[in-house]
Amino acid sequence: MQDDVASKALSLLKAYAGPPLKIMEVCGTHTHEIFRLGIRQVLPASLTLISGPGCPVCVTPVSYIDEAIYLALEKDVVLTTFGDLLRVPGSEMSLAQARQKGAQVRMVYSPLDALDIARQEEREVVFLSVGFETTVPGECLAVQEAEKRGIANFSLLCANKTMPRAYEALEGSADAFLYPGHVVAISGTQTCKALKDKGVSGVVCGFTAAEILTALACIVHESEKGEPFFVNGYPRVVKDEGNPSAQQLIADTMESCDAEWRGLGVIEGSGLRLAKKFSARDARLRFAIPPQSGKPNPHCRCGEVLKGECLPTDCGVFGRACTPTHPVGACMVSSEGTCAAYFQYGQS
Numbered sequence: 001m002q003d004d005v006a007s008k009a010l011s012l013l014k015a016y017a018g019p020p021l022k023i024m025e026v027c028g029t030h031t032h033e034i035f036r037l038g039i040r041q042v043l044p045a046s047l048t049l050i051s052g053p054g055c056p057v058c059v060t061p062v063s064y065i066d067e068a069i070y071l072a073l074e075k076d077v078v079l080t081t082f083g084d085l086l087r088v089p090g091s092e093m094s095l096a097q098a099r100q101k102g103a104q105v106r107m108v109y110s111p112l113d114a115l116d117i118a119r120q121e122e123r124e125v126v127f128l129s130v131g132f133e134t135t136v137p138g139e140c141l142a143v144q145e146a147e148k149r150g151i152a153n154f155s156l157l158c159a160n161k162t163m164p165r166a167y168e169a170l171e172g173s174a175d176a177f178l179y180p181g182h183v184v185a186i187s188g189t190q191t192c193k194a195l196k197d198k199g200v201s202g203v204v205c206g207f208t209a210a211e212i213l214t215a216l217a218c219i220v221h222e223s224e225k226g227e228p229f230f231v232n233g234y235p236r237v238v239k240d241e242g243n244p245s246a247q248q249l250i251a252d253t254m255e256s257c258d259a260e261w262r263g264l265g266v267i268e269g270s271g272l273r274l275a276k277k278f279s280a281r282d283a284r285l286r287f288a289i290p291p292q293s294g295k296p297n298p299h300c301r302c303g304e305v306l307k308g309e310c311l312p313t314d315c316g317v318f319g320r321a322c323t324p325t326h327p328v329g330a331c332m333v334s335s336e337g338t339c340a341a342y343f344q345y346g347q348s
Contacts, residue, residue: 009213013043016220022048023219024173024308026163027180028055028336029207035345037209039216047220050308051341052173053166054180056131057084057334058306059261063294064159065090067284068128071157072103075287078121079105080114081128084334087327091295111142118146118154126283129156133186136160136272137246140253143274143281157283158273161259164191165270167200169261173308176219177202178212181234188242189232196230206234253278262296262330263303302329305338312339319343 025031031051034040040049053059069090071077079095086096086107099105104123108114111127118125129139139156146154163183170177179192179202192202201222205215215233222229232238250272259271274282283289296302300322301315312318312331322328324340331339 003210006210006213009210009217010042012217013047013213013220016044016047018046018220018224020046020048021176021220021223022050022174022308023176023178023216024050024052024170025178025205026052026054026167027178027183027205028058028334028338028341030054030178030180030205030212031338032336032341032344033207033209033212035341037212039212047216050174051305051338052170052177052308053261053264053306054132054163055331055334055336055338056135056161057088058302058330058337059161059263060085060088060130060159060330061260061262061294062089062091062296063260063292064130064157065095066092066292066294067289068095068126068157069093069098069103070289070292071126071283071287072098072105073101075124077104077124077126077287078117079103079126079128080108080117081105082109082130083107084336085128085130087333088330089297089328091292111139112145115142115146115151115154118151119149121153124153124155124286127154127156129158129160131160132180132183133162133250134182136254137186137249140249143253143278144249146281147278155281155283155286156274158271159259160254160272161261161270162187162256162272164195165267166261166264167195167202168198169264169267170307171198171200175201175223176229178205178215178219179203181206181211181238184232184234184242185238186243186246188247189230189238189240192230196228199228201228201230203231203233204238206237261306263306297328300329302331302339305331312342315339
């Protein structure tokens with residue numbers, strides 16, 4: 001059945017002879033799957049896929065890495081983080097390089113792992129809270145568990161972001177978005193429907209070959225009508241109401257704030273920070289972190305890649321000075337990064 005669906009969708013896409021369409025796959029997982037499946041190579045020239053800012057590590061600004069390194073080297077805290085963040089360059093060094101200088105930086109697989117470390121440590125433990133709606137509930141749960149269990153030496157350095165305002169900031173970058181299914185599974189479809197009313201088109205997309213091809217075919221079909229559209233192309237997972245329990249957990253623990261996105265600048269109301277009742281667990285406040293200006297490498301074009309303004313191969317350091325082994329920018333580091341995908345799958 002899935003093969004039949006994929007075959008029909010692919011036939012529709014190959015037959016497309018309408019005006020040029022630019023489709024942005026926001027999610028880094030979609031980018032890598034599209035490359036792995038060879039989808040770009042079979043589309044007609046009139047259909048262009050561009051990658052967007054759907055990799056949380058990639059959109060995290062340099063200043064955040066500098067804040068984390070300050071905590072590790074100046075405040076002697078134990079930093080806990082997911083692995084992708086370790087090698088993202090800061091202004092002077094990465095977390096991995098800070099660890100070589102004696103910083104305590106430990107990789108974990110969940111925020112609750114970080115909480116367990118805090119339970120066993122006498123020193124302060126900070127979890128680097130970077131992610132979209134998908135991972136935020138786990139971080140909220142860790143904070144609430146720390147409160148319940150009286151683990152006083154645990155805090156978060158937040159760089160969490162939410163997607164809706166980013167779509168608005170990217171309006172005009174593409175004719176339609178492939179919305180990330182796992183994010184919309186948390187937030188629900190109301191935001192996407194509201195964006196349609198503002199003229200922003202898109203289809204919620206799953207992660208199998210059939211789901212990606214069907215979502216692309218749906219965009220082609222709906223675009224021919226000439227009106228803004230929204231379609232839930234991932235109904236087996238995404239419900240209109242989203243995940244109310246996760247939404248409530250976030251609402252009880254976090255509050256919205258302005259947030260800086262690499263390449264997009266500061267987007268009003270696009271971030272999440274700990275609510276006032278949990279402010280004692282906000283690492284910025286707890287350790288009075290001084291403002292960090294953040295100095296990205298001037299040769300890195302990650303910001304333009306994240307906005308779909310250029311391809312990784314347009315960057316002068318791509319594949320030369322910047323490789324997965326020696327990354328210059330975050331998009332080459334992350335397992336969801338666009339530059340990493342271009343490098344891994346032959347730059348095509």
